[in-house]
Amino acid sequence: MSHQKAQSGITPYVSRVDRRTTLAWLGGAVAAGLAAGAGAVPGAAEAAVVAANTLKGYGTDPKLTHPDKAPWPRLMTPAQLQAAAVLCDFILPASADAPSATALGVPDFIDEWISAPYPAQVADRPAILEGLDWLEAEAQRRHHAVLLQLASADRAALLTSLAAKPTDPSLNKPHIFLWRFRALVIGAYYTTKPGFKDIGYHGNVALAAYPGPSDAVKAHLDRELKKLGL
Amino acid sequence: MSEPYDVIIVGSGAGGGMSAYTLTKAGLKVLLLEAGRNYDPVTETPMFNIPSEAPLRGTSTPDKPFGFYDATVDGGWQVPNEPYTIAEGSEPFMWWRPRMMGGRTNHWGRISLRFGPLDFKPKSRDGLGQDWPITYDELAPWYDKVERLIGVTGRAQGLPNTPDSPDGCLQPPPTPRAYEQFVTRGFNGLGIPVAAMHAAVLTQPLNGRAACFYATSCGRGCSIKANFQSTTVLLPPAMATGNLDIRANALVYQVDLDRTGKAKGVTFVDRVTGEHHSVTARSVVLAAGACESARILLNSKSAAFPDGLCNTHGMVGRYLMDSVGTSVSGQFPALENLPPTNDDGMSVGHIYVPWWGYEKQSRKQLPFPRGYHIEMGGGRAMPGMNLGAMLSASGDLTVGSALREDARRIYGSYIGFAGRGEMIPNEDCYTDLDPQVKDKWGIPVLRFHWKWSEHETGQAAHMVQTFLEVIDKLGGKPTPGYQTDGKQAISRGGEIIHEVGTVRMGHSPEDSVVNAYGQSWAVKNLFVTDGAVLVSSPDKNPTLSILALAWRSSDHLAGLARRGEL
Ligand SMILES: Cc1cc2nc3c(=O)[nH]c(=O)nc-3n(C[C@H](O)[C@H](O)[C@H](O)COP(=O)(O)OP(=O)(O)OC[C@H]3O[C@@H](n4cnc5c(N)ncnc54)[C@H](O)[C@@H]3O)c2cc1C
Ligand code: SF4
Numbered sequence: 001m002s003h004q005k006a007q008s009g010i011t012p013y014v015s016r017v018d019r020r021t022t023l024a025w026l027g028g029a030v031a032a033g034l035a036a037g038a039g040a041v042p043g044a045a046e047a048a049v050v051a052a053n054t055l056k057g058y059g060t061d062p063k064l065t066h067p068d069k070a071p072w073p074r075l076m077t078p079a080q081l082q083a084a085a086v087l088c089d090f091i092l093p094a095s096a097d098a099p100s101a102t103a104l105g106v107p108d109f110i111d112e113w114i115s116a117p118y119p120a121q122v123a124d125r126p127a128i129l130e131g132l133d134w135l136e137a138e139a140q141r142r143h144h145a146v147l148l149q150l151a152s153a154d155r156a157a158l159l160t161s162l163a164a165k166p167t168d169p170s171l172n173k174p175h176i177f178l179w180r181f182r183a184l185v186i187g188a189y190y191t192t193k194p195g196f197k198d199i200g201y202h203g204n205v206a207l208a209a210y211p212g213p214s215d216a217v218k219a220h221l222d223r224e225l226k227k228l229g230l
Numbered sequence: 231m232s233e234p235y236d237v238i239i240v241g242s243g244a245g246g247g248m249s250a251y252t253l254t255k256a257g258l259k260v261l262l263l264e265a266g267r268n269y270d271p272v273t274e275t276p277m278f279n280i281p282s283e284a285p286l287r288g289t290s291t292p293d294k295p296f297g298f299y300d301a302t303v304d305g306g307w308q309v310p311n312e313p314y315t316i317a318e319g320s321e322p323f324m325w326w327r328p329r330m331m332g333g334r335t336n337h338w339g340r341i342s343l344r345f346g347p348l349d350f351k352p353k354s355r356d357g358l359g360q361d362w363p364i365t366y367d368e369l370a371p372w373y374d375k376v377e378r379l380i381g382v383t384g385r386a387q388g389l390p391n392t393p394d395s396p397d398g399c400l401q402p403p404p405t406p407r408a409y410e411q412f413v414t415r416g417f418n419g420l421g422i423p424v425a426a427m428h429a430a431v432l433t434q435p436l437n438g439r440a441a442c443f444y445a446t447s448c449g450r451g452c453s454i455k456a457n458f459q460s461t462t463v464l465l466p467p468a469m470a471t472g473n474l475d476i477r478a479n480a481l482v483y484q485v486d487l488d489r490t491g492k493a494k495g496v497t498f499v500d501r502v503t504g505e506h507h508s509v510t511a512r513s514v515v516l517a518a519g520a521c522e523s524a525r526i527l528l529n530s531k532s533a534a535f536p537d538g539l540c541n542t543h544g545m546v547g548r549y550l551m552d553s554v555g556t557s558v559s560g561q562f563p564a565l566e567n568l569p570p571t572n573d574d575g576m577s578v579g580h581i582y583v584p585w586w587g588y589e590k591q592s593r594k595q596l597p598f599p600r601g602y603h604i605e606m607g608g609g610r611a612m613p614g615m616n617l618g619a620m621l622s623a624s625g626d627l628t629v630g631s632a633l634r635e636d637a638r639r640i641y642g643s644y645i646g647f648a649g650r651g652e653m654i655p656n657e658d659c660y661t662d663l664d665p666q667v668k669d670k671w672g673i674p675v676l677r678f679h680w681k682w683s684e685h686e687t688g689q690a691a692h693m694v695q696t697f698l699e700v701i702d703k704l705g706g707k708p709t710p711g712y713q714t715d716g717k718q719a720i721s722r723g724g725e726i727i728h729e730v731g732t733v734r735m736g737h738s739p740e741d742s743v744v745n746a747y748g749q750s751w752a753v754k755n756l757f758v759t760d761g762a763v764l765v766s767s768p769d770k771n772p773t774l775s776i777l778a779l780a781w782r783s784s785d786h787l788a789g790l791a792r793r794g795e796l
Contacts, residue, residue, distance in 0.1 A: 057293045058285055060304045061267075064276040064450070067298070070285035091629045098634070109287070118291040163627050179627060183618030190613040190637065191281035191288075198634060199641050201613055203574030204278055206443035210433075210576075212405030216569045221412050224564035228705045230415045 009149035013085030016105040021069050055117045074108075075115040076129070079146075083132040084110050086147055087178075090159045091185045098198040101189050109188040110181070124180065131177030135162075138174075231475050235261040235511040236791060238496055240482045240526065242266075243333025244773050245517035245760030245780045247460030247468075248376075252784035253515075254473035258791060261509060262465075263480040263498055265518070266329035269303060271336065271461050275451040281614055289615045297614075301337040301451040303330035311501075311670035315677045323678035323723040325521060329501070331478060332461035333519065334727070335773070337449045340430040340457055341578055341605065342382045343770035344373050346391030348588075352654070352766050356591075356599050358685070359654045360549075362765040363737050363746040366393065372778035374399050380458040380777070381436045383576075384428035392425070392584045401433045404444075406580045407573045409565060409608040409645055414581060416704040422586045422696075430458035430774075431576045439463070444575025447612070480507075483673045485514055485530045485539055485756060493756045496526075499671045506671075513755040513787065513796050516733075517780065520761040521550070521661055524732035525676050527743075528663050538663075540733075540752040545743045547661040549731040550678070551767035554602060554651035554686045555721035556693050558712040560701035561624050565643040573609030573642075582606070585769055598688035602651030602769045604696070610642040620644060623709060644709075647700070649693030652769045654685050655731060659723065680723035691716030730772050733762035748783035755796045759783050 055072050062068065076084065088101035088110070101107075114125040135158075139147040143154050150158070166175045189195045196204075213221075236258035239246050246262065253260050276299045281287040288298040295306035304310060305328040314325055328334060347366040352359040370393070376382075377399040385403055386394035403426035406414065414424045431448065432441045442456040455462040468474045480498040486508060488494040495510035516523040524547045528538035538546055585601030617637070625636050658681035663674040694714050701708050713719040736742025739751035748763050750756040759780035761772050790796050 057291060058298075060293050060306075060310060062285075062294070062298070064274060064299055065279065067276075067279070067284045092633065093630055095631060095634060113286060116286060116291075118286075118293075120289075120291075121286070163629060165627075175627075179622055182627065182629070182633075183622050184615075185618070186621055186633070186637065187287060187613075187615035187618040188282075190617050190641075191615065193280065193282075195613065196280075199613060199637050200570035201610055201641075202570050202572045203610070203612060204280065204445050205572075206445050207572075207575070208443070210404045210444045213408040213411065213571055214569065217408045217571055218411070220568055221408060221564075224705075225412065225415050228564065228703070230419050230703070 010086070010152075012148060013082055013102055013107055015081065016108050017074070024071075057117050070112050070116065072115050072117055074111040075125070076111040076132070079136055080129060080132040081107055081111060082148055083135045086155065087132070087135065087159070087181060088185055091182050092189050095198075099194050101185055104189060104192050104194060106185055106188045110184055113184060124184075127177050127180060128184075131174060131181060134174050134177070231259050231261070231473075233510045234495070235259050235475075235509070237261075237513050237515055237787070238263060238509060238511040239515045239517060240496060241333060241516070241518035241522070241760060242331050242465065242476070243460055243517065243519060243760070244335050244776045246515070247332065247335065247464035248777045248780035249515050249517055249759045249784045250468040250474060251464040252781050253788055254468040254471040256785075256788035256792075258473060258788060260468075260474050261511065262474060262476045263482050263496065263509075264331050264333075264476065264478050265481040265501065266331055266333070266478065267303060268478045269330040269332060269336065269461060271301075271332075271451040271455070271459055272453050275301070275453040277446045277450070277453050280612070287615050296337065296449065299447065299450045301330075301449065302328045305329050312675070313667060313669065314675050315664045315667050317677050317679045320678060321680045321682065321723060323680040324725045325676075325678070325729070326724070326727045327519065327522075331476070332459050332465065335458065335460040336451050338773060339578055339771070340448060341582070341771045342377075342380075342428045342430045342458075342774040343603070344393045344395070344428075345369075345768050345770050345775050346393050348391045349766060349768035349770070352600075358599055360734075360736070360741070360765050363735055363742075369775075369778055369782065372782045373774065375781060376774060376777045379437075380430050380463055381432040381439070382428050382430050382774070383426065383433055385426040387423075387425050389423060389425060389584050390588045400428070401436075403427060404433055404576060404580050407609050408568060408571050409573070409642070410579060410581045410606065412562070412565065412704065413606055413608075413645060413700070416700045417583055419703050420699060422583060424581050425584050427579050427582050428774075429576060429578050432456045442575055444572075446574070448577035481671070482518065482526055483529050483671075485516070485526060485753075487532060487534075487539075487753070491534060491753065493753050499673070504671065513757065513791065515757045515759055515784070515787070516762075517758070517760040520729050520732050520764075521676055523758055523760055523762045524661060525663070527733065529674060535752070540743050540750045540756070542752060543740055545734070545741070547732050549655035549734050549765075550659045550661055550680075550729060551653045551655050551731045551764070552721075552724050553726040553728040553767060553769065553771070554653055554682075554689050554693075555649060555726040556690045556719040557646055557648040558694055558697040558701070559644055559646040559709045560697075560704075560706035561640070561709065562643050562645060562704055562706040564705055565645075566639045568642060571610060571642075573611060579606045596692070598692060599685055600652035600654065600689065600769070602649045602689055602693055604693075605648045605650060606645055607648070608642070608645035613641070617641070645706070647697040649690070649697075650726065650728075650769050650771065651686070651689045651693065653767045654683065655766065656681065656683055661732060678723070682717075682720055682723070687716035687720050689716070690720035694719050728761075728767065728772050730761035730764035730767050733758045734765050735763045736765065747786040748779065749786070757783055757787055
């Protein structure tokens with residue numbers, strides 16, 4: 001079955017979260033009544049979600065110059081994290097000049113996001129987790145294999161069908177999920193140093209004086225303004 | 231130093247910091263009581279940190295409502311343990327408070343516009359609102375002094391009711407950014423003049439403070455002291471006089487009177503220990519922020535003042551104002567694929583649009599009586615999580631290299647337009663004490679009453695129309711979600727964080743709480759030097775005027791003290 005296809009599968013995503021941090025979360029999670037190994041036991045994920053909602057955020061006076069890692073435990077199951085990784089690199093694979101989303105740890109960030117105890121993130125949580133579960137189930141349904149171990153052409157076909165504007169109504173929900181997931185990946189990716197470079201953000205460096213726009217920029221503006229009759 | 235002090239100042243923000251600066255320099259022994267914790271911008275400001283170093287990429291949360299790196303400590307729209315309420319039937323009201331030394335000057339927007347001559351005489355202008363007991367010319371020398379001390383950019387442009395500063399007051403404004411040069415042509419195409427921004431940011435070194443180095447976000451604070459914060463510009467020189475004691479975490483709730491009816495000091499609760507203390511002084515200055523100064527007066531009840539100190543005529547808490555606000559953003563194809571520019575630094579526009587409709591209003595050709603100015607934001611700011619939404623709003627569900635191209639194309643092509651307009655004081659906007667709700671220490675909290683009038687909603691509708699016109703002129707598309715009905719478009723009361731009034735100055739005890747020097751009519755050694763004393767709320771953001779008034783009032787207080795007249 002699936003292990004026979006292992007050659008065409010992709011290397012599993014290795015979380016960037018270090019062990020010390022995971023242990024700290026476990027401490028917090030146990031204190032909040034969270035079963036260790038959430039997700040392995042039926043119902044544990046739901047229990048974890050309920051417990052997580054009672055967890056606190058980073059508070060109203062966090063240290064800003066050297067921020068602590070987000071203190072809440074992560075809620076994704078290993079399978080969800082892997083599905084997130086597959087999707088991250090479908091959205092932003094490596095290019096000639098820039099690293100992939102997984103190379104920047106974006107899957108862990110999405111886990112941090114959907115696990116956060118704040119209202120906006122709590123609101124994102126069900127759709128993201130359900131979307132990831134759907135993706136895994138769809139791989140099984142279409143190809144009888146786990147997502148990670150699909151033949152690359154099958155995986156690409158599955159993801160591309162999701163990205164296209166759905167004609168099949170059963171794809172509506174997964175498609176909406178993909179929009180939201182993509183927005184999170186974009187935000188997470190371009191707020192890193194490699195992301196800055198790729199998008200063309202050149203700031204955050206001290207300057208002796210503000211130079212103002214270059215001649216090339218002014219020429220571009222003049223051209224465009226002329227087209228607008230201004 | 232020992233008690234009694236010459237002066238106790240309550241609050242260390244714009245008004246309190248300015249009072250401390252002036253009074254200590256005048257040689258008076260001062261105790262400054264601040265509800266927030268001590269705060270040091272030099273060591274605590276996350277200058278070059280990027281979003282990926284912060285939880286949730288620095289996104290706003292209820293714990294840090296303006297983002298993780300924003301300087302606000304222990305506050306925002308809610309302060310732990312210190313609730314406020316909204317009266318039944320009132321429109322919404324929002325109250326932004328931090329709990330830190332320097333108050334809101336640590337994360338304010340730094341836009342520093344002088345009120346104009348008309349702004350001091352609104353009632354004489356069109357019969358609405360109330361005239362101030364002072365004229366522009368009377369306050370002008372203190373505007374000059376404040377600009378010289380804190381450092382404000384700008385240029386004389388000769389526009390109506392938008393005063394030019396005398397030579398030597400202002401710092402040179404920076405060249406407009408690319409998108410600002412673009413937008414200027416759009417406004418000019420509509421016949422609307424654009425002006426250099428007046429911002430409390432140094433473009434040249436001043437009094438040992440470095441000039442802005444055009445990087446890092448000012449709302450986080452500035453460790454090199456290039457922008458104005460009470461904690462970097464006012465409190466250190468006040469401290470250096472040797473005449474200042476500061477106590478943090480001191481939440482003042484009452485002004486204490488002696489047998490003759492003069493103020494003898496204040497009582498506060500220590501927010502950390504929960505202990506109550508009284509301290510004494512020959513005079514008291516309230517500068518806890520407009521609403522909180524009113525709260526302290528209302529909570530200071532005695533046989534002589536059963537409804538709260540200085541409230542015999544029911545004037546305390548009245549005429550609460552904010553600025554009118556609304557915004558629309560647009561996406562501009564003309565800015566797509568602009569060669570990358572570095573737009574960092576100063577964190578506000580290098581330009582703004584002063585109100586241009588005075589003539590029309592004097593001829594009654596506009597359906598609303600007072601004006602607004604326009605602030606813009608755009609360019610290639612450090613990317614944040616909102617980039618995802620931006621790309622969702624303006625394209626297809628691309629992935630891979632197509633997505634990378636979209637990102638490069640869309641990034642920097644948005645411009646946001648925000649209006650800030652004058653609100654006319656009305657009888658429906660005020661604050662009083664909630665009859666039931668108390669804070670953690672048992673002290674009654676404020677209850678807000680709010681209602682915008684047609685003067686404001688009509689103005690908000692005009693703002694939206696103007697923004698749509700300029701977006702269209704520049705070939706842009708407005709971001710959906712804006713409202714054209716002024717009642718829907720207008721900000722909530724307090725949301726623009728320019729709440730002023732509540733302890734207004736005036737000509738007599740019947741129409742005001744304090745005189746033209748912030749000195750209370752009822753208790754002559756009690757002064758108010760924050761935004762509470764403002765009589766009107768012109769479109770120009772209030773803080774420069776709060777600073778100028780606080781300096782003028784403190785000069786007056788120091789004179790009275792010197793002559794033994796307090
Ligand atoms: C995000 C933001 C952007 C802004 N942008 C601009 C702008 O561009 N231009 C502009 O002009 N204005 C701007 N403002 C408004 C500006 O910050 C205020 O007008 C100004 O700080 C008011 O000064 P203040 O002295 O009245 O109050 P504050 O600066 O708020 O200071 C009051 C101080 O008193 C303390 N305090 C409160 N209660 C008590 C108590 N009971 N006992 C002891 N201490 C107490 C507070 O902790 C605080 O430190 C902005 C504000 C914010 C938050
Ligand atoms: S932009 Fe300039 S003034 Fe603002 S924080 Fe940075 S250095 Fe300071």
